Amino acid sequence: MDTAIDDRIFEALRYERDRDHPPPGFPALPEIPGGRYTRRDFFDLEIAHVFRRSWVLAGLEDELPNPGDYKRFGKLLGSPILLVRGRDNEVRAFYNTCRHRGAPVVRGESGHCNILRCQYHSWSYDFDGRLVQVPDEHDFVGLRKAERGLIPLRCETYRGLIFVNEDPNAVPLLEHMGALAEEWSWTLPKGSRFDYHWSRVMNCNWKCALDAFQEVYHINTLHPVTVGAMLDHSAATMGLLPNGNSRMCVRLSQADIDHRPASGWPKGEMYRRSSVAQTLWPALNVPWSIGSGKFILFWPRSPGQCEVEVYGLGPDWGEGPLPPERVTANERFDGILEEDVSNLEAIQASLESGAFTGMILNYQERRIYWSHEEIDRSIGPQRVPPELRVKQVLSPFVEGAPGEG
Numbered sequence: 001m002d003t004a005i006d007d008r009i010f011e012a013l014r015y016e017r018d019r020d021h022p023p024p025g026f027p028a029l030p031e032i033p034g035g036r037y038t039r040r041d042f043f044d045l046e047i048a049h050v051f052r053r054s055w056v057l058a059g060l061e062d063e064l065p066n067p068g069d070y071k072r073f074g075k076l077l078g079s080p081i082l083l084v085r086g087r088d089n090e091v092r093a094f095y096n097t098c099r100h101r102g103a104p105v106v107r108g109e110s111g112h113c114n115i116l117r118c119q120y121h122s123w124s125y126d127f128d129g130r131l132v133q134v135p136d137e138h139d140f141v142g143l144r145k146a147e148r149g150l151i152p153l154r155c156e157t158y159r160g161l162i163f164v165n166e167d168p169n170a171v172p173l174l175e176h177m178g179a180l181a182e183e184w185s186w187t188l189p190k191g192s193r194f195d196y197h198w199s200r201v202m203n204c205n206w207k208c209a210l211d212a213f214q215e216v217y218h219i220n221t222l223h224p225v226t227v228g229a230m231l232d233h234s235a236a237t238m239g240l241l242p243n244g245n246s247r248m249c250v251r252l253s254q255a256d257i258d259h260r261p262a263s264g265w266p267k268g269e270m271y272r273r274s275s276v277a278q279t280l281w282p283a284l285n286v287p288w289s290i291g292s293g294k295f296i297l298f299w300p301r302s303p304g305q306c307e308v309e310v311y312g313l314g315p316d317w318g319e320g321p322l323p324p325e326r327v328t329a330n331e332r333f334d335g336i337l338e339e340d341v342s343n344l345e346a347i348q349a350s351l352e353s354g355a356f357t358g359m360i361l362n363y364q365e366r367r368i369y370w371s372h373e374e375i376d377r378s379i380g381p382q383r384v385p386p387e388l389r390v391k392q393v394l395s396p397f398v399e400g401a402p403g404e405g
C-alpha cells in the first residue's frame with residue numbers, strides 16, 4: 001500500500017485548516033454559464049462526446065454469476081446494451097440489437113439462457129456474440145454468418161464492477177482510473193458484496209445532482225446534525241486528478257477517528273482518518289465509510305432530468321441477513337441522501353427561469369469547475385457554443401503540479 005498518499009493528504013489537510021485564503025496564484029473561477037444546465041444543444045454534445053465515449057459503470061459481476069447470465073443496460077441514453085457472461089467466464093457487452101432487422105435480442109431486464117435467441121425470428125447468438133443459427137438460412141442469399149455477429153463494445157471489469165465504453169479507441173479502464181485504481185483496491189476487498197440499491201428520477205440536470213457531491217462547503221447548512229457534525233469542512237482537500245477524476249478528503253473529528261478500527265477494513269490511514277469521496281469521470285461519485293462504499297451514478301435523461309442511482313458495496317458478511325450495523329449505516333446514508341437531493345429540483349427551476357444566468361464557485365468548490373473543464377475538453381472546445389464555454393484554468397492545480405496548494 002502506498003503510504004505516500006497518506007502523508008500527502010494529512011499535510012494537505014493541515015494546510016487547508018490553517019490557510020486564510022486560497023493558495024497564491026489560485027484564480028478567480030469564471031462564472032459557469034447556466035445554459036450548460038438547461039440547453040438541449042449542450043446536452044446533446046454531452047451525450048455524444050462525454051457519456052458515449054467514457055467508461056461508465058454498467059453493473060456488478062455479482063449480477064451475472066454464471067455463464068449465460070445476462071442483463072440489459074439501458075441507462076446510457078441512446079444505447080441499448082446487453083451484458084452477458086460467456087462460457088469462458090468473461091463478461092462481454094454488445095448492443096442489444098439483432099443483426100437481422102434490429103430487434104432487441106433480449107427483452108427481459110435480466111435472466112439466464114443457453115443461447116441468445118432473438119425474440120423476433122429466432123436468430124441465435126453465442127455468448128461471445130457469434131451468430132450461430134438462422135432459421136431458413138437457405139433463403140438468405142449470400143448470407144455470411146461470420147460477418148453478422150452481435151456488435152460488441154468495450155467492456156472491462158475492476159474488482160467486481162463492470163464498466164462499458166462505446167469508444168473503441170478509449171484508453172483501458174485502469175489507465176482511465178489512474179490513482180483511483182489503487183485507492184479503491186484498498187477499500188474493495190476481493191469478494192465484496194452488494195448490499196444497497198437506491199434509484200430516483202430527479203427533475204434536474206445530471207450535473208446539478210453531481211455538483212452536490214463534489215464539495216463540502218454546504219455541510220453545515222444542509223447537514224447540520226449529520227455530516228456537518230462529524231466533519232470539519234475547513235479542513236478539506238480536493239485532489240484534482242488527470243482525466244477529469246478527483247478526490248475529496250475531509251478531516252474527521254477526533255472522536256470519530258477514535259471510533260474507527262486501527263486495522264482491518266477500510267485499509268489505509270487516509271480512509272481511517274478522513275472522510276474520502278472520489279469522482280471517476282464523468283459521473284460516478286464514491287463516498288466511503290466504515291463498512292461500505294456507495295457508488296452514486298448520475299444518468300442524464302434530458303437537459304432537465306436525470307436518474308440518480310446508488311449501489312452499496314462492502315466486505316462479504318457471510319451467511320444470513322446483512323448485519324444490523326450495516327443496516328443502520330445504510331439507513332443513515334438514506335437520510336443524508338435525502339438532505340442532498342432536497343434542493344435539486346428547485347435549483348433547476350431557477351436555472352430554467354433565465355433570471356439566474358450563471359453560478360460562481362469558490363476555491364472549495366473547484367472540483368465542480370474541474371468537471372466542467374473536462375466536459376469541454378471531451379467535447380472539443382471549438383464545438384461548444386462560445387457563450388457556454390468555460391475557460392481552462394485549473395491544470396496548474398492538478399495534484400502534484402506546481403500550483404497545487
Ligand code: FES
Nearest residue numbers: 098100101118121
Ligand atoms: S430481428 Fe432478430 S431474428 Fe429477426
Ligand SMILES: [Fe+2]
Nearest residue numbers: 212222223340
Ligand atoms: Fe451533502
